[in-house]
Amino acid sequence: MNTEVKNKKASMKRRKTISKATAYTILSILSVLWILPLLWMVIQSFAGPEGSYQNGKIFPDSFSFHWYIQLFTTSNYWRWYLNTLLIAVVCLFLSTFFTIAMAYVMSRFRFKSRKKLQSIAMILGMFPGFMSMAAIYHIFSSVNLAGGQATTAGLIFALILVYSGSAGLNYYVSKGFFDTVSKSLDEAARIDGATNAQIFVKIILPLSKPIIVYTALMSFLGPWGDFIFSNYLLGTNEKAWTVAVGLYNMLSNANIAAQYNMFMAGAVLIAVPITILFLCLQRYFVEGITGGAVKG
Amino acid sequence: MKEFFTKLISQAKEFFGKLLTKMKAFFIKLKDKTVLFFKNLPQNLKKLGISIVTRIRDWFLRYYNYFKNGDIGVKLSYIFMGSGAFAHKQIVKGIAYLGIELLFIFYMIFNGAGAIRGFFTLGTDFPYSITDVNTGNRIPIDGDNSMLFLLYGVVAIMVIAAFIVVYFMNIRSAYETYEDSVVGKQPQTFRQDLKQLFDKKFYIVLLSLALIGVIVFTVLPLIFMILIAFTSFDRQHSATTGFDWVGFKNFGQLVGTTGLASTFFPVLGWTLVWALCATFLNYFLGVALALLINKKDIKGQKVWRTFFVLTIAIPQFVSLLLMRNLLGEYGPIMNLIVNAGGERVNVFGDTNLARLVVILVNLWVGIPYSMLITSGILMNIPADLYESARIDGAGKLTMFRKITLPYILFVTGPYLITQFIGNINNFNVIYLLTGGGPFGVYSEAAGGTSLLVTWLYSVTNDLQNYKLASCLGILTFVVCSVVSLITYRHSSASKNEEDFQ
Structure with missing residues (x-):
């Protein structure tokens, strides 16, 4: 009897160890698959001056800071970096405001054309986002914010407008959040004589830190990752390029042989700060998405 | 050990079997829904059509009744916007409405009418160049730009649509003020109107801020691009050599038996x-x-x-x-x-x-x-x-x-x-x-x-x-x-x- 129980316990233990070992093995293999490409990027960025494009090897022959120095001395990289940072920061404020405002209205107010506006927003969202790219380009060039006549500042201004202008349409996730904030708070404040504007600024906004951080994070990251609009609008004016356009051009057929490792260095320099930022705010990201998903 | 694995395998089998049947059911349901959707489509479209017709009828009736029942202010506001407001001493509101009407008329005379005409023709005289007989240089001669004609046409249509909305807002507001005055309610002062914008109508402030960008950077370009699908705009028919309306020809090219x-x-x-x-x-x-x-x-x-x-x-x-x-x-x-x-x-x-x-x-x-x-x-x-x-x-x-x-x-x-x-x-x-x-x-x-x-x-x-x-x-x-x-x-x-x- 006693031995039987012992045997059973031992077999349970063995089973657990096996399943644990399998889990760890799978996780390790997958992690390696996910990390290796990124590691390879970092390694390539430190390649020696001879470069490593199409040399038939897996790792560079020697290591140096050569390509980082090249990046800052021979290309407009720092300029692209500042451009993107400027655009991202302005968008952070504008887009967040538009999105939060729209979401708050859709969640808290009941007015005649509310449902209609919601359906229109949904319909607009179903057109490919950059279908209107050509139209926007022509609209901007008719006021000299794009095309041959545009100045560098004008181009950057145009990009800011493009990124933040339509932010109101992405209200859905934030609306889901506002829906969960109890309406009795509003009612209590209204009894105390607060106006809707006061309720929004003094009661709802302070309670909405998670969703504001989420929206701000998304608005800030957007310009760093966008390639489509920036490439199309900015054209050949190198001084106005964003990091994405600049780096993409390093890999064009004409440049790739000379600038391959420079691309890696440039990629590392944007990947590191953004990754850190993202990891710090990861909690808000998950909350934002799942919060919205729970609401449907 | 062996027995553990067989058990594990059978469990996995059962699990994936169930998953598979569930997924199968999902896709069958999806197929049924698709079939149902297309089967009901004509019926739903008909329903939609009927509801649109009744809505338009109701709308006409309403504005007819406003005109019939309203006082002189209401009646005048059908021609001079803001009359209803002036009649009840809402000076600022009245001036705003009247100003909008005047601006609109000026716009239509100096720009809008031409833009609408251009929208239909998409330009007739395109730029070209002639050779100077004395120097032999080419001299460019300005002409129409089909793309800009289309763009300004769309803008003009949107301005007209916005004006129509404001026009009916003006009539409705005139009638409501009149109704209030009949039951002895004081008409709202301008200050009260402003105050309301931060309380009961706060959504208008927030929405208009958020929607201006959407209209300019999403709706306008999108309408413009959708219209281009019905023109011959491409490299051979560019903005400066002129393109024209072609109807559904491009779609025919895409899905027809010939072409793309x-x-x-x-x-x-x-x-x-x-x-x-x-x-x-x-x-x-x-x-x-x-x-x-x-x-x-x-x-x-x-x-x-x-x-x-x-x-x-x-x-x-x-x-x-x-x-x-x-x-x-x-x-x-x-x-x-x-x-x-x-x-x-x-x-x-x-x-x-x-x-x-x-x-x-x-x-x-x-x-x-x-x-x-x-x-x-x-x-x-x-x-x-x-x-x-x-x-x-x-x-x-x-x-x-x-x-x-x-x-x-x-x-x-x-x-x-x-x-x-x-x-x-x-x-x-x-x-x-x-x-x-x-x-x-x-x-x-x-x-x-x-x-x-x-x-x-x-x-x-x-x-x-x-x-x-x-x-x-x-x-x-x-x-x-x-x-x-x-x-x-x-x-x-x-x-x-x-x-x-």
């Missing part, structure tokens, strides 16, 4: 296959990974999760361009294969291979997303659910099947639909990896891995064939809206909006 159908339908098919694979593979594998990481006895869950989250944090164009080089013909992976005695191949040079590779790379990009989301949900499952299940004597496996899995599926259902739509429009992964290639299989800059949207981009960017790009955009929209109509219509999430509050 042999490119369009394969691209559409691959787009749908891609969206299905990208959505469901990413989702199920992501859920599996999340379950693995969140197993109770796994240590360092945060660290494991971070490994995968890195690919989300890094901007997509970086990670995708990186992957392109890593997998490229002379990339390190090919080098490894060659060193091991394999043959050097260009994985992006063969359509089927390239399709497989983009789906695999998309797993690398997408699994972390669904892993992260599922992890968030797993932590949110109410603990008392498990507690009561344990009291009822449920085993771990039962709890997983009866609580964890249904909960995840329930919460992420709507997310799957948005993901599907997102993948139909997934530009980055395809364009940055393959650029739509390999080329040569199809015509008009479409390649083996081109989705409708990347094709749209190439057509705009490389060929300046705006009319085709516009048609593709509209057709992508049609695909997306049919998919979401079929799936949304019966989902409860859209109906029970108020339940959560």
